[in-house]
Amino acid sequence: MLIRRPGDIRPSEITARGVYLRRREFMKASGALALGAAVMVSRSAEAQNGQKLTGVAKSSYSTNEKPNSFKDISGYNNYYEFGTDKDDPVEYAKRLKVRPWTVAVEGEVRKPRSFSVEELLKFPLEERIYRLRCVEAWSMVIPWVGFEFNRIAKLVEPTGNAKFVEFVTAYQPENMPGVRLPVLDWPYVEGLRIDEALHPLTILAVGLYDEVLPNQNGAPVRLVVPWKYGFKSGKSIVKIRFVEKQPRTAWEKAAPQEYGFYSNVNPNVDHPRWSQKREKRLPAFFANRETVLFNGYGDQVARLYAGMDLRKYY
Amino acid sequence: MPAWTSGNIIRPASARGRLSERAIAALKAALFVAALLPLARLAVAAFFNPEWLGPNPAEFITRATGDWALRFLMITLAITPLRRISGWNALLRFRRMLGLFCFFYVLVHVSSYVSFDQVFDVGEIVKDIGKRPFITVGFTSLVLLTPLAATSTNAMIRRLGARRWQSLHRLVYLIAPLAVLHFWWMVKRDITQPAIYALILAVLLGYRLRIRVLSSRTRPAPARA
Numbered sequence: 001m002l003i004r005r006p007g008d009i010r011p012s013e014i015t016a017r018g019v020y021l022r023r024r025e026f027m028k029a030s031g032a033l034a035l036g037a038a039v040m041v042s043r044s045a046e047a048q049n050g051q052k053l054t055g056v057a058k059s060s061y062s063t064n065e066k067p068n069s070f071k072d073i074s075g076y077n078n079y080y081e082f083g084t085d086k087d088d089p090v091e092y093a094k095r096l097k098v099r100p101w102t103v104a105v106e107g108e109v110r111k112p113r114s115f116s117v118e119e120l121l122k123f124p125l126e127e128r129i130y131r132l133r134c135v136e137a138w139s140m141v142i143p144w145v146g147f148e149f150n151r152i153a154k155l156v157e158p159t160g161n162a163k164f165v166e167f168v169t170a171y172q173p174e175n176m177p178g179v180r181l182p183v184l185d186w187p188y189v190e191g192l193r194i195d196e197a198l199h200p201l202t203i204l205a206v207g208l209y210d211e212v213l214p215n216q217n218g219a220p221v222r223l224v225v226p227w228k229y230g231f232k233s234g235k236s237i238v239k240i241r242f243v244e245k246q247p248r249t250a251w252e253k254a255a256p257q258e259y260g261f262y263s264n265v266n267p268n269v270d271h272p273r274w275s276q277k278r279e280k281r282l283p284a285f286f287a288n289r290e291t292v293l294f295n296g297y298g299d300q301v302a303r304l305y306a307g308m309d310l311r312k313y314y
Numbered sequence: 315m316p317a318w319t320s321g322n323i324i325r326p327a328s329a330r331g332r333l334s335e336r337a338i339a340a341l342k343a344a345l346f347v348a349a350l351l352p353l354a355r356l357a358v359a360a361f362f363n364p365e366w367l368g369p370n371p372a373e374f375i376t377r378a379t380g381d382w383a384l385r386f387l388m389i390t391l392a393i394t395p396l397r398r399i400s401g402w403n404a405l406l407r408f409r410r411m412l413g414l415f416c417f418f419y420v421l422v423h424v425s426s427y428v429s430f431d432q433v434f435d436v437g438e439i440v441k442d443i444g445k446r447p448f449i450t451v452g453f454t455s456l457v458l459l460t461p462l463a464a465t466s467t468n469a470m471i472r473r474l475g476a477r478r479w480q481s482l483h484r485l486v487y488l489i490a491p492l493a494v495l496h497f498w499w500m501v502k503r504d505i506t507q508p509a510i511y512a513l514i515l516a517v518l519l520g521y522r523l524r525i526r527v528l529s530s531r532t533r534p535a536p537a538r539a
Binding site for chain 2: 183287
């Protein structure tokens with residue numbers, strides 16, 4: 001398989017100089033005026049005694065764009081099981097019980113088995129600095145630590161019937177205040193076509209910035225599919241099923257006209273309630289860049305969709 | 315001690331609870347400052363400590379000002395029921411300011427969308443209004459609210475005549491449900507917050523409907539809501 005280096009776009013090519021400079025001014029002003037900071041209630045987005053991950057290899061799949069701060073990545077989250085506001089997860093996900101944890105891998109496989117989190121942490125880990133594009137039109141750059149999902153597949157040996165992979169995530173009603181409301185059909189389920197799942201860009205992440213994942217980012221293990229909208233990358237995975245039929249995902253069930261199964265990042269297919277033409281690379285006041293098809297990973301993944309009408313299969 | 319601070323809440327809607335002009339002026343000034351606090355908080359944060367607004371400050375500002383516009387709308391609509399139940403007629407003296415603050419926060423809310431989200435791209439904004447129901451509804455309520463704000467002065471009341479002025483200002487009974495609908499259709503999935511506003515609005519409008527029905531039964535003269 002021919003894998004090409006990612007066609008990276010420098011932030012400076014996209015962010016208007018004026019906007020970029022203004023952000024710096026804001027940062028300077030914030031440093032100078034510690035008084036203001038003292039009055040404000042600070043958002044606690046500290047690491048939860050993050051266990052360090054060692055022996056993490058670099059990867060040529062990483063972008064050279066500047067990663068967002070740990071604070072932004074772990075303080076501005078969508079994790080509806082803990083509430084629908086961006087600052088709910090950092091506050092409530094502390095309650096998520098992440099040990100002991102096993103991931104059952106089953107379905108159309110010759111060797112079904114489960115993996116404990118300790119076993120997952122023993123896979124050869126790589127740093128993958130990926131762009132993450134949320135369907136809500138903001139984006140970040142995130143230094144994930146993990147391994148390619150296809151390593152799991154090799155161990156369980158999918159049969160010829162395995163056409164899709166379903167990812168079932170944690171459901172802990174006693175620890176998750178958000179699941180009291182029928183916002184989505186819990187537990188949250190996501191799915192990929194098998195060739196998407198086995199693609200080398202698709203990883204299971206166990207860490208962030210050389211530490212184990214903070215709970216609000218999907219501890220202890222989550223999926224990361226960088227060319228799709230963020231919600232496709234399920235958090236806190238407990239079960240992986242290789243299946244013959246296309247899985248029905250949580251967002252598809254909730255609003256099929258807004259969230260399709262594929263949900264590839266695509267500037268030409270608008271969300272019914274907002275445009276996807278531009279995006280806001282956080283932290284920023286303004287939508288500061290154009291959205292790129294497949295989130296800029298087209299060189300690697302476009303062939304998966306050759307001949308497909310991406311408007312129909314959105 | 316002024317009468318309105320004493321314990322008895324339920325009073326006939328008579329001439330009770332009279333405040334001196336000086337007291338009203340002082341309360342108005344206090345209300346004016348208090349109503350600016352939510353904006354001041356955002357402005358201080360934006361200029362001195364943007365981190366406090368999170369990595370997506372524009373979203374924070376748009377949401378916060380939208381929330382405050384809705385809150386002022388609900389508070390404004392609560393004046394009539396509160397006045398009738400409590401008999402504090404002086405409450406009416408604060409209604410105009412509260413309504414204008416609702417409009418003020420609507421303007422900041424809309425400016426935040428126009429500048430941060432759309433970067434003044436008129437074409438995109440027009441497209442958005444036509445294409446996205448929650449924006450269509452929000453824009454409609456802005457358009458309907460504008461003449462109300464514009465005719466809020468005593469001079470305009472005189473020019474229009476009390477009766478016509480009042481009919482015009484009954485538009486608020488259309489604007490308020492549209493504003494709540496705007497919020498309802500904006501949220502992705504969790505409708506808790508808009509549902510709370512809908513419930514409050516239902517109580518506030520339901521109260522007026524009840525008064526109207528009751529008074530039409532007891533006497534033929536039309537009731538004033």
